[in-house]
Amino acid sequence: xxxxxxxxxxxxxxxxxxxLLKAGHRxxxxxxxxxxxxxxxxxxxxxxxSAADAARDxxxxxxxxxxxxxxxxxxxxxxxxxSVARPGTVFIDSSTIDVKTARDxxxxxxxxxxxMLDAPVSGGIAGAENAALTFMVGGSDAAFAKAxxxxxxxxxxxxxxxxxxxxxxxxxxxxxxxxxxxxxISEAFVMAEKLGLSPQAMFxxxxxxxxxxxxxxxxxxxxxxxxxxAANRDYKPGFAADLMLKDLxxxxxxxxxxxxxxxLGSEATALYAEYVEGGNGSLDYSGxxxxxxxxx
Ligand code: NAD
Numbered sequence: 230x231x232x233x234x235x236x237x238x239x240x241x242x243x244x245x246x247x248x249l250l251k252a253g254h255r256x257x258x259x260x261x262x263x264x265x266x267x268x269x270x271x272x273x274x275x276x277x278x279s280a281a282d283a284a285r286d287x288x289x290x291x292x293x294x295x296x297x298x299x300x301x302x303x304x305x306x307x308x309x310x311x312s313v314a315r316p317g318t319v320f321i322d323s324s325t326i327d328v329k330t331a332r333d334x335x336x337x338x339x340x341x342x343x344x345m346l347d348a349p350v351s352g353g354i355a356g357a358e359n360a361a362l363t364f365m366v367g368g369s370d371a372a373f374a375k376a377x378x379x380x381x382x383x384x385x386x387x388x389x390x391x392x393x394x395x396x397x398x399x400x401x402x403x404x405x406x407x408x409x410x411x412x413x414i415s416e417a418f419v420m421a422e423k424l425g426l427s428p429q430a431m432f433x434x435x436x437x438x439x440x441x442x443x444x445x446x447x448x449x450x451x452x453x454x455x456x457x458x459a460a461n462r463d464y465k466p467g468f469a470a471d472l473m474l475k476d477l478x479x480x481x482x483x484x485x486x487x488x489x490x491x492x493l494g495s496e497a498t499a500l501y502a503e504y505v506e507g508g509n510g511s512l513d514y515s516g517x518x519x520x521x522x523x524x525x
Contacts, residue, residue, distance in 0.1 A: 230252075230253045230254050230255065231254050231255070231287075231288040231289055231378075231379060232254070232255040232257070232286070232287045232288050232289075233249055233254050233255065233256050233257070233287060233288065233289045233290070233291060233379065234256075234257045234258075234259070234277060234283030234284045234285075234287045234289070234290040234291070234310075235249070235256050235257070235258045235259070235269070235274075235283065235290075235291050235293070236258075236259045236260070236280050236283050236284075236290065236291070236292045236293070236294070236303060236310070237260055237292055237293040237294040237295075237299075237324070238258050238259075238260045238265045238266055238268070238269050238293070239260065239262075239265055239293065240354050240357075241293050241323075241350070241354060241357045242260075242265075242291075242293030242323075242357075243265050243268055243269060243357075244354070244357040244358040245291070245293060245323070245357050245362075245383045246258055246269045246272075246274060246291075247268070247269060247272045247274075248357075248360040248382055248383045249291075249379070249382050249383065250269070250272050250273045250274055251272075251360075251382070252382035254379070254382065255274075255275075256269060256273075256274035256275070257274065257275050257276075257277040257282070257283045257287060258270070258274050258275070258276060258277060258283065259276075259277040259278075259279060259280050259282065259283040279308070280303050280308075280310055281308050281309075281310055281312075281313045283310070284310035284313055284314045284318070285313050285314065285315075286315065287314070287318065288318065288319070289318065289319045289320070289321065289375070289376065289379055290310060290314065290318060290319075290320045290321070291321045291322075291323060291379075292304075292320070292321070292322045292323065292324060293323050293324055294322075294324045294326075295324065296324070296326055296475070297324075297326035297327045297329075297330035297331075298330075299324070300322055300324055300326050300330060300331075300334060301330055301333070301334060304320070304322075304334045304337065304338065305334060305337050311337060311338055311341050311343060312341075314343060316341070316342035316343065317342070317343070317344065318343055318344070319343070319344040319345070319346070319372055319375045319376050319379075320338055320343055320344065320345040320346070321345075321346050321348050321376050321379070321380070322334065322345070322346070322347050322348065323348045323349060323350055323364070324349065325349045325350075325397070325400055325472075325475070325476060325479065326347075326349075326397060326479070327397065327479055327482050327483070328394045328397045328398050328401070328479075328482075328483050328486070329394075329482075329486060331347040331367070331393065331394045331396070331397045332393045332394040335347065335367075335368060335393040335394070336393070339369075344368075344369065344371055344372035344375055344376075345368060345372060345393075346366050346367060346368035346369075346372045346373060346376055346396070347366070347367045347368065347393065347394055347395075347396040347397050348364045348365065348366045348367075348368075348376070348380065348396050349364075349365055349396050349397055349399075349400040350362040350363060350364055350365070350384065351363045351365070351400070351403065352384075353467070353468055356384075357383070360382065360383055360384065360385070361384065361385045362383055362384035362385070362386075363384060363385065363386040363387075363388070364380050364383075364384045364386070364387045364388065364396070365388055365390050365395075365396040365397075365399040365400050365403075366380070366387065366388060366389050366390060366395075366396045367390050367391060367392060367393050367394050367395035367396035367397065367398070367399075368392065368393050368396075369392075369393075370389075373389050397479075397483075398483065400476070401476060401479045401480040401483050402480070404473070404476035404477065404480065405476075405477060405480035405491065405494045405497070407443070407444055407473075408473055408476070408477050408480075408494075408497040408498075408501060408514070409493045409494065409497045410442045410443070410444040410445075411444045411448065411450065411473075411514060411515055411517060412496075412497055412500055412517060412521070413442075414435075414440075414442065414444055414445045414449075414450060415450050415515075415517055415518035415521045416521055417431070417435065417440065418431060418450060418451050418518060419518065419521050419522045419525065422522075423525070428451040428452075428453055428454060429453055429454055432445070432449060432451075432453075432454035432455075433454075436454070444515075448467070448468075448513075448514075448515045449515075450515040450516070450517070450518040451518065458515065459512075459513030459515050459516070460513075460515060460516075460518075464512040464513040464515065464516035464519075465512070465513065466511070466512065466513040466514075467513035467514070467515070468513060468514050469510065469511055469512065469513065469514065470501060470504055470505050470509055470510050470511075470512055470513065470514045470516065470517065471505060471510035471511065472514075473501055473514035474498070474501040474502060474504075474505050474510070477494065477497055477498040477501055478498060480494050480498070481494060481495060481498050500517065500520075501514070501517065503520065504516070504517045504520050507520065
């Protein structure tokens with residue numbers, strides 16, 4: 230069993246760290262906020278005094294932080310964790326961040342003789358709590374081999390997507406599709422309503438026809454057809470619109486850097502920005518159907 234430093238034990242990192250403890254690993258947790266660390270300590274972990282302390286004398290370090298700037302500063306900033314860890318430590322950044330920062334930080338880690346992966350996740354807070362996350366992993370074969378048993382304690386599906394940054398690339402491509410398809414099915418449901426179809430009839434037909442998609446079958450934006458969807462609880466998330474907008478913005482940053490045109494990705498980003506600016510950022514992303522309905 231490994232000794233693991235865990236930095237950033239918020240909504241996602243907290244349950245992930247607790248699942249590592251359940252699997253028999255030792256966890257040293259650090260967060261800027263004391264309360265989330267206490268929950269990890271209550272589950273059998275120890276409190277690290279700083280990010281550097283969490284990275285000292287451990288086999289692996291996992292980071293689950295808000296954005297690229299936090300990741301860059303924790304790894305390579307003043308007293309960054311790369312300067313205190315022992316060579317051979319495997320670093321796993323599971324935050325959702327921009328591809329460029331992921332590649333830069335991995336290059337800095339490798340230059341210091343460390344192993345490092347970008348390993349963003351899909352599955353949300355429920356997936357984190359149930360150790361059912363999907364990990365999309367970028368980095369070297371050696372880092373992947375060392376990290377895989379650790380990731381298996383927190384996830385159900387672990388996919389090695391290729392070299393450094395490819396995990397983040399997979400994540401932004403996936404979530405761009407999710408944002409676009411949610412808007413597409415929302416438009417279709419609103420149009421069906423106006424044309425006189427019931428939501429259930431619409432779901433039964435489209436759900437088993439060529440217009441079906443994951444967003445419809447799992448996060449249906451109208452109440453009724455999918456009992457677990459956020460539409461049945463007044464759009465309490467779920468997957469918050471703030472996070473969808475964050476991921477769509479990352480997709481547009483990636484598109485610009487790769488010199489690719491993504492007209493629907495760009496339009497989805499603009500529509501989610503409008504939805505969030507309307508004060509809906511903490512609601513589920515499927516609530517965008519209400520904004521689309523109001524356009525009429
Ligand atoms: P969160 O805000 O609940 O947790 C982030 C934690 O990082 C906070 O507790 C914060 O105090 C801590 N933190 C920030 N800067 C720090 C620093 N310098 N040192 C130590 N701790 C620091 O966010 P979350 O929902 O857990 O999301 C974390 C990451 O996972 C994000 O990148 C997010 O995009 C991604 N993600 C979230 C979800 C979701 O459903 N919440 C799903 C998939 C991916």
